Amino acid sequence: MKIIQDVQTLRERLAGAGSIGFVPTMGFLHEGHASLLKQARQENDVVVLSIFVNPTQFGPNEDLDRYPRDAERDQKIAEAEGVDYLFYPTNETMYPLDMARVTVRSGDDVLCGASRPGHFDGVLTVVSKLLNVVRPTRAYFGLKDAxxxxxxxxxxxxxxxxxxxxxxxIIREADGLAKSSRNVYLSETERAQAPGIQQALQQAKQALDQGVPVETVLDRTREALQFEGTTIDYVEAVDYPSLRPVTEQTTTILLAVAVQFASARLIDNLLYTRGA
Amino acid sequence: MKIIQDVQTLRERLAGAGSIGFVPTMGFLHEGHASLLKQARQENDVVVLSIFVNPTQFGPNEDLDRYPRDAERDQKIAEAEGVDYLFYPTNETMYPLDMARVTVRSGDDVLCGASRPGHFDGVLTVVSKLLNVVRPTRAYFGLKDAxxxxxxxxxxxxxxxxxxxxxxxIIREADGLAKSSRNVYLSETERAQAPGIQQALQQAKQALDQGVPVETVLDRTREALQFEGTTIDYVEAVDYPSLRPVTEQTTTILLAVAVQFASARLIDNLLYTRGA
Structure with a gap:
């Protein structure tokens, strides 16, 4: 595995490389990322992993500075998963001029976007840059961040x-908690509460299977997510992938939740296809 | 020459095409565009011309609806200049979702950007899309729109x-007026005044050659541009290509002007390299 910091070198290495599978991450890799790398390895000639904690997707009061980092461990995981090139750019590399940003016009006013203004502008800005740098055949993203x-x-x-x-x-712990780099922030008590999120989503799935109306399912899910010391950021159902309100025409419902623990904000979701 | 309206067909035609020269335009072609096509023809295996009057770069009070169009004439010019593919998309083709725009953060608060808020957001949005569609080796743009x-x-x-x-x-008429699709709007009187713009810029060049300070040159240029019935939109000097204020370190000065005639707003400029 080669670790590369600059765009020019990466491009030279990738020239004529055949099919390229790309997994963009912010590092602190867990089994969720590993599953993306495994699939990329199976489906492509070359696998590129990027690790870049993108400052433009963090709000002024968010956790950029304390976002967890472990470069050595990340490299071991990348090596084990058969990554060919680990792209490790600096802020200056990714934002040489920062003269323009991608600005989302629709689909960012619900779910995480509602409480994180500008977050998805930052995500799309950096993803569009990374896709131009790597020019992959396929890029792999987890449904955790639906x-x-x-x-x-x-x-x-x-x-x-x-x-x-x-x-x-989504890749989960044995007890159902969705894997996340932010799980390390959880206290012991919080870690014991957290699997309740997935349990609430499983109950929601059963209710939807039984034909319970979406609004009722959302109410029940909100009740199920009342863990001591936490607050619900959102419990919402939207059409997927349009992210517009659920209508009678909706085939796939994204039921997504965010719960604010004292030490971390956790998200999880259920992608529910009607009649499937 | 093939006329193509959809992205998929264009991509199929361009697959494995060798070097691609691309000239994006809003149509109503004149000798300025023709000069871009000539250069593209000389330097590439395949030449793609796009004609798309991009709605997102027009402000609410601007001239989108009356922007001049002449598809038949454009096709003749394109054919004569050896264009291989004329890409003629609809609004729906270029903005299938319109879910995000490119937003400029610096360099759009001077010159034309100051009086046309959002104009360059629209330009960069459509140019970035067109570059992704055509994926050219080289793209040709005139210094008229510096x-x-x-x-x-x-x-x-x-x-x-x-x-x-x-x-x-910049390509000019015999009397010095910079070629522009908007020149057709000019009345006879305005058309007689308009070459004064280039004359003012030539005087500015001579003054700069003689070491006259930039601010004095700008004042003189403003005076020279006092045509009856017109107003000056701006007369500005900036560093090129940073578009930041001119400093002692500036090598190349962009002296740019915009004059509002009753029937059209005309722009022109001088790119002046110190000591050259």
Whole structure:
């Protein structure tokens, strides 16, 4: 595995490389990222992993400075998963001029976007840059960040970016908690509460299977997420991947939740296809 | 020459095409565009011309609806200049979702940008889309729209777009008036006044050659541009291509002017390299 910091060198290495699978991350890799890398390894000649804690997707009161980092461990995981090139740019490399940003016009006023203004502008800005740098055949994103994935798919379609976006399933701990770099922040008590999120989503799935109306399911899910010392950021259902309100025409419902613990904000979701 | 309206067909035609020269325009072609096409023809295996009157770069009070169009004449010119593919998309083709825009953060608060808020956001949005559609080896832009060219060059650098941007000189009428699709709007009297713009710029060049300070040159140029019935939109000097204020370190000065005639707003400029 080669670790590369600059764009020119990466491009030289990738010239004529055959099919390229790309996994963009902010590092502090866990089994969720590893599953993306495994799939990229199976489907492409070359695998590129990027690690870049993108400052423009953090709000002024968010956790950029304390975002967890472990470069050595990340490299070991990348090596073990058969990554060919680890792209490790600096802020100056990714934002040489920072003269323009991608600004989202629709789909960022719900779910995480509602409480994180500008977050998805930052995500799409950096993803569009990274896709131009790597020019992959396929790029892999997890359904954990379902809104991010939907917006990236929409951006790629809207801007004719020549890449195939691959949707990858949420990877969970044995007790159901969705893997996240932010899980390390949780106290022991919080870590014991956190699997309740997935349990609430499983109950929601059963209720939807039984034909319970979406609004009722959302109310029940809100009740189920009343953990001591936490607050609910949102419990919402939207059409997927349009992120518009659920209507009778909706085939796939994204039921997404965010719970604010004292030490971390956790998200999880259920992608529910009606009649499937 | 093939006329193509959809992205998929264009991409199929361009697959494995060798070097691609691309000239994006809003149509109503004149000798300025023809000069871009000639250069593209000389330097590339395949030449693509796009004609698309981009709605997002027009302000609410601007001339989108009455922007001049002449598809038949444009096709003849394109054919004569050896264009291989004329890409003629609809609004729906270029904005399938319109879910995100490119937003300029610096360099759009001077010159044309100051009086046309959002104009360069629209320009960069459509140019970034067109570059993704065509994926050219080289794209050709005229120095007539010097601010546009500088911002496109900055965008391409900032976003790692794999294309060479080629700067092409301003093409003028015999009497010095810069060629523009908007010149057709001019009344006879205005058409007689309009070459005064280039004369004022030539006087500015001589003054700069003689070491006259930039501020004095700007004042003199403002005086020289007092045509009856017109108003000066701006007369400004900025560093090129940064578009920042001129300092002692500035090598190349962009002295740019915009004059509002009753029937059209005309722009012109002088790119002045100190000591050259």
């Amino acid at each position: 809104q991010q994935l939907a917006l990236i798919e929409a951006y790629v379609a809207d801007y004719f970016v020549p890449v195939e976006i691959v949707r990858c399933p | 601010q546009q060219l500088a911002l496109i060059e900055a965008y391409v650098a900032d976003y790692f777009v794999p294309v060479e941007i080629v700067r092409c000189p």
